[in-house]
Amino acid sequence: MDMDRALKIAMRTGKVLIGAKEAIKSVRSERAKVIIVSANCPSSIRENLRGVPVKEYEGLNTELGTACGKPFPVSVATIIDPGDSGLA
Numbered sequence: 001m002d003m004d005r006a007l008k009i010a011m012r013t014g015k016v017l018i019g020a021k022e023a024i025k026s027v028r029s030e031r032a033k034v035i036i037v038s039a040n041c042p043s044s045i046r047e048n049l050r051g052v053p054v055k056e057y058e059g060l061n062t063e064l065g066t067a068c069g070k071p072f073p074v075s076v077a078t079i080i081d082p083g084d085s086g087l088a
Contacts, residue, residue: 018078
């Protein structure tokens with residue numbers, strides 16, 4: 001299954017947090033199952049995401065935002081509950 005389709009399913013059937021601050025909080029609280037980062041996500045953010053599997057989204061943050069169904073750029077999406085997507 002491609003990443004765009006899996007993200008749409010996760011957004012609909014699971015729990016996904018959007019944004020770097022939310023990702024860092026969920027890593028610290030050990031709630032994050034998987035973190036998806038855009039190709040142009042800053043390395044300073046990536047450094048704070050250790051300890052959780054990180055998947056690279058091949059597109060830019062504008063494309064990740066669209067894949068998540070958001071009308072704005074998204075650098076980081078955190079999967080708390082993958083739902084039926086199979087991302088975790």
